[in-house]
Amino acid sequence: MSEKALQGKRIVLCVTGSIAAYKAVSLLRTLVEEGAEVSVAMTSSATQFVAPLTFEVLSGRPVLQRLFADSPPLPHLRATEEADLILVAPATANCLAKCALGLADDLVSTLFVATRCPIVMAPAMDGDMWDQPALAAHTQTLRERGIMVLEPEEGPLASGLVGKGRLPAEHVIMEAVRSRLALRRDWSGQRVLVSAGPTREPIDAVRFITNASSGKMGYAIADAAAQRGADVWLVSGPTALPPPANVTRVSVLTADEMAHALDARFAWATVLVMTAAVGDFRPRYPSSAKVKKHEWTGEPLALERTPDILQSLSGKRTHQVLVGFAAESEDLLANGRKKLQQKNLDVLVINKITGAQSAFGNESNEAILFPRHGTPMPLERMPKRLLADRILDTIKEHCLSSPPSRVQQPPEGIRRIR
Ligand SMILES: Cc1cc2nc3c(=O)[nH]c(=O)nc-3n(C[C@H](O)[C@H](O)[C@H](O)COP(=O)(O)O)c2cc1C
Incomplete structure (x- = not known):
């Protein structure tokens, strides 16, 4: 400064x-x-x-x-x-x-x-x-x-x-x-697709597997991008958070639903920011009814992998800037660099998930911003809403040199509900 x-x-x-x-x-x-x-x-x-x-x-x-x-x-x-x-x-x-x-x-x-x-x-x-x-x-x-x-x-x-x-x-x-x-309208013309929150994979009609993500980081990014003039869709797993002003929210539950919702809007987007903590596993044989206590045989729950959304979208990208998040507990930079390359990302935000100040659920976060063509920038702990602006600054500096392509309409059949 x-x-x-x-x-x-x-x-x-x-x-x-x-x-x-x-x-x-x-x-x-x-x-x-x-x-x-x-x-x-x-x-x-x-x-x-x-x-x-x-x-x-x-x-x-x-x-x-x-x-x-x-x-x-x-x-x-x-x-x-x-x-x-x-x-x-x-x-x-x-x-x-x-x-x-x-x-x-x-x-x-x-x-x-x-x-x-x-x-x-x-x-x-x-x-x-x-x-x-x-x-x-x-x-x-x-x-x-x-x-x-x-x-x-x-x-x-x-x-x-x-x-x-x-x-x-x-x-x-x-x-x-x-x-x-600094509130500029410097993201105006950009079409930003943000995923946020956890996913929820059913075991039966009332039980599910989920994770501790609160969705706060994704909501903060959606809010910051909208305030800076972007057109924003937020694809959100289950959270208790209200949608930020001027952001269109789509609510989903499972990894499959999230994949579908993002896929349907990906062609429209100029920037995808994947903050969602998409579950890696789901029960292989979910029951549509509630399993009674006495019906449980003690067999371990059979799990299967969920789709790798970022990998799949990365394979389909035409013009989009891709931003991913990595929740890491050790070897932050080495693991981050691997993810940046494997998923062909433009910017990776690395969060520490261990200790009392874990990124999950907290209001503040300590992150490292890792642009593909730049050096990693460790940031001091700060509220997620402020971190959101720093992330947008980094994306803008490293990836948004040219103006966005002509404004497209959201894909057919997708209705906006604010
Ligand atoms: C010693 C003392 C300390 C106080 N500290 C706080 C405080 O830190 N935060 C707060 O919300 N109210 C605090 N209060 C109560 C407010 O001063 C009180 O609600 C007052 O009506 C606020 O008026 P204002 O909002 O017009 O400044 C304190 C009151 C006293 C007597």
Whole structure:
């Protein structure tokens, strides 16, 4: 990142009433050091934690606190009309809820309602507060509307307990700011096919074999590509995730269904990103009825291989860029290089699957990006949504030099349901 990566960018930093408000002081300094012009807005609760004067001196601007201030009149409109980004750090549970509901009863909440610019929220709160179902619903609503809500970090909390609720690390917030501000429509014209989630292979009418994939990485890539202007189809195995905005989702269960759904859209795509954890084996003789306990003879379950989707699509490719994922526990680079060649991929994303910080199910991921014609790039651990942008940057840099071919219609007989 260049020294003045945020030169000329206008950011409104909203500070709300969390014990982590003091961390916004360091964040403000970093934003200013990177060249951003920052106006700070504080809720009344936030001023209980840090004096506005601190932010005023460090930003070189008066701190916005009151909706009905003497000057400027209409502060909520003046503050946001020229802003490139609103960053809320720390964001309280109260602030997330108000923003999701569209309430506007103080200056900060009115900014959210008044603005059209992107919003990044970095929550900080006690672990029990973060786990509240109401808050989870608000967070989901905000994300569905395109607001980037970062995941709080796990660790020691102000209450003395250990849990998930700490303000994300400053480098994570800064990465989110850069990524959001860089929001270009630089994938516009691309037709991106993403596979995500696990597959489910039936043993009988109620039992099945599956794996621990949550689908979060694929959904993050679909979201990032759509936000950057691509036309996106997401072929998803069973997950609990809502479809990202402006992405067309096709839901499948088995490896066969996934193969069929991808095959039907492959000719349309300019880029295929295979994040799905497709099961390698399936029961050879699944029963269409439920097998009763006493009917089980103790025989081991006979398994057979599922189709190798990536290999098969790789054999059919005409113009598509192929991106694969490898979940590796050892010899990451050597195994990755082998997969890159065997499957004739353009970019491979290697995930570590061992340890407490395994890629499966986690919000963040530590990956190595391995372009076929480039050197492997190990990345620091970061939220999957930010990693998604880095993956798209790499694909773009190494594989998308020429504009995409003329826009094609999705194959006949395939209807779009958003
Ligand atoms: C000492 C103290 C620490 C607090 N820390 C947090 C916090 O980290 N996160 C949070 O969501 N609320 C926290 N609260 C509660 C909020 O300050 C409270 O919900 C307030 O109404 C938030 O107002 P605001 O969203 O307008 O800033 C804390 C309250 C106190 C007294």
